[in-house]
Amino acid sequence: MEQNSALLQMSNISKTFPGVKALKNVSFQVNRGEVMGLMGENGAGKSTLIKIITGYYRRDSGEGEMLLEGKPVNPANTLEAQKLGISTIFQELNLSPFLSIAENIYLGNPPKKKSGLIDWGLMREKAKAAMLDLGIDVDVNQPIQMQSTAVQQMTSIARALAMDTKILIMDEATSSLENKEVETLFGVVRKLKERGISTIFITHKLDEVFKICDRATILKDGELVTCRDMKDLNKLELISLMIGRDASDIVNKKKIYDPEKQKANVFFAAKNIRKANRRLNGIDIEIHEGEVVGLAGLLGSGRTELARVLFGDDQNYEGEMFMRGAAVRFSSPNAAIRKGLAFCSEDRKTEGIFPQMSIADNLTMPILGKICRFGILNNRKQRKVTQQYIDAISIKTPSMQTKIKNLSGGNQQKVILSRWLATKPDMIILDEPTRGIDVGAKGEIEELIKQIAAEGISVLYISSELDELVRGCDRIVILSEGRKVKELVGEEISSDNIMAAIASHSSQG
Numbered sequence: 001m002e003q004n005s006a007l008l009q010m011s012n013i014s015k016t017f018p019g020v021k022a023l024k025n026v027s028f029q030v031n032r033g034e035v036m037g038l039m040g041e042n043g044a045g046k047s048t049l050i051k052i053i054t055g056y057y058r059r060d061s062g063e064g065e066m067l068l069e070g071k072p073v074n075p076a077n078t079l080e081a082q083k084l085g086i087s088t089i090f091q092e093l094n095l096s097p098f099l100s101i102a103e104n105i106y107l108g109n110p111p112k113k114k115s116g117l118i119d120w121g122l123m124r125e126k127a128k129a130a131m132l133d134l135g136i137d138v139d140v141n142q143p144i145q146m147q148s149t150a151v152q153q154m155t156s157i158a159r160a161l162a163m164d165t166k167i168l169i170m171d172e173a174t175s176s177l178e179n180k181e182v183e184t185l186f187g188v189v190r191k192l193k194e195r196g197i198s199t200i201f202i203t204h205k206l207d208e209v210f211k212i213c214d215r216a217t218i219l220k221d222g223e224l225v226t227c228r229d230m231k232d233l234n235k236l237e238l239i240s241l242m243i244g245r246d247a248s249d250i251v252n253k254k255k256i257y258d259p260e261k262q263k264a265n266v267f268f269a270a271k272n273i274r275k276a277n278r279r280l281n282g283i284d285i286e287i288h289e290g291e292v293v294g295l296a297g298l299l300g301s302g303r304t305e306l307a308r309v310l311f312g313d314d315q316n317y318e319g320e321m322f323m324r325g326a327a328v329r330f331s332s333p334n335a336a337i338r339k340g341l342a343f344c345s346e347d348r349k350t351e352g353i354f355p356q357m358s359i360a361d362n363l364t365m366p367i368l369g370k371i372c373r374f375g376i377l378n379n380r381k382q383r384k385v386t387q388q389y390i391d392a393i394s395i396k397t398p399s400m401q402t403k404i405k406n407l408s409g410g411n412q413q414k415v416i417l418s419r420w421l422a423t424k425p426d427m428i429i430l431d432e433p434t435r436g437i438d439v440g441a442k443g444e445i446e447e448l449i450k451q452i453a454a455e456g457i458s459v460l461y462i463s464s465e466l467d468e469l470v471r472g473c474d475r476i477v478i479l480s481e482g483r484k485v486k487e488l489v490g491e492e493i494s495s496d497n498i499m500a501a502i503a504s505h506s507s508q509g
């Protein structure tokens, strides 16, 4: 296969939304068999560019050009783009949940018998082979909804390959995968590369970019910054290009350990928390006032299950919980909120974004009662609170009246986080708070968490990103298979120690 020849060439692409110029004369090129990283802060325009490539949006008319293998193309919708050989693996996959893996792979394009009827036997055989080719040994007759995210993504990829894809686009496709699954995915990307298939890869996890990408195109505020070979870039340079200033402060941030935190009163304690299904197997946890306690562990280790029990979202447990020494048992999340708890969940879709409502309304939703007087919304107060968070964690938006659905993914996440911080809770549970958040804003969120902890708020911090836990936590509780397997305090906290604890306890039965 001929390498280094241009497969996709885009020049002078612009996209205007009401009030926002999301892309300004961007040029972008992907060569055959290359893995191109598309990098930039939240709201930089990455997803918009992808959506133009895949026919989901039309670019502004006028100048600009999109060439595929040298020929002008202008896909009017995603199906047309797929027929041209451009496929997307979105984070939220567009598979049919009730159909089997095999049916999903060949949806709209099934192998047929001479008679014209669908050849189900052949379809299953081909599907099995296609998945094995991607390193996944799975029963292809199973409905797709029963599968893990990783298997669902592989099914999307198998589907793309069955449609003779030339370019595979992954927009934050790794954000809810485990490290092991990411490795498998990268193995597939490398294999495809050998076949001359190109990948456009978007992620906020910089280590991944260095692992898998050949080059990176960097966008900022809708404009092209530069395109570089990864081998000519280091982490500091990449971040600096993304944020448009020297990033030494971000890269060299050191942790400061404050032993005083362990001496504060215990704010929250849970004792011997168990679930009948054994997903939680006798967990003890204590969180002091103003302390940031991290929960580490693999997917399925019980982190989110525990958070849901603590927050009253799951009453089906045994064990005891105490707040400031007094026994509590929450009958609902609302009961927990009334007692001073807040929970920022990992999934903003179910968390209750109100897409048609403004940022200000979304952000102040739980505190509306507090900022109303005689049942009338105090606009000035609402504006003040909203502006405070827009500034504190750089929510990128033309105005606070913008509908939240028009924000980029990461900026939506920031609004939801602010919503909970604005309730001024005594304790906040953060489940993957920086998923989808860019590197600069991650730093800002980490700062904000430090600040609220310094004000005495207790924080339970769930994250799969070890760096973040190491930098942000005073203490780390490591879970495996529903049990607490280790606790690290202060100076003991390091990625190596966390990984060692996870490794020594996982898959031992």
Ligand SMILES: Nc1ncnc2c1ncn2[C@@H]1O[C@H](COP(=O)(O)OP(=O)(O)OP(=O)(O)O)[C@@H](O)[C@H]1O
Residues within 6 Å of the ligand: 017, 018, 020, 021, 022, 040, 041, 042, 043, 044, 045, 046, 047, 048, 049, 396, 397, 405, 406, 407, 408, 409, 410, 411, 436, 438
């Ligand atoms: N449908 C829309 N209507 C109005 N504005 C939009 C729309 N879609 C995107 N935007 C705006 O366009 C800009 C680019 O958004 P885009 O989603 O492309 O960012 P991104 O680089 O993918 O960010 P993230 O890393 O957060 O996913 C943002 O300012 C966003 O608010």
Ligand SMILES: [Mg+2]
Residues within 6 Å of the ligand: 046, 047, 048, 408, 409
């Ligand atoms: Mg995006």
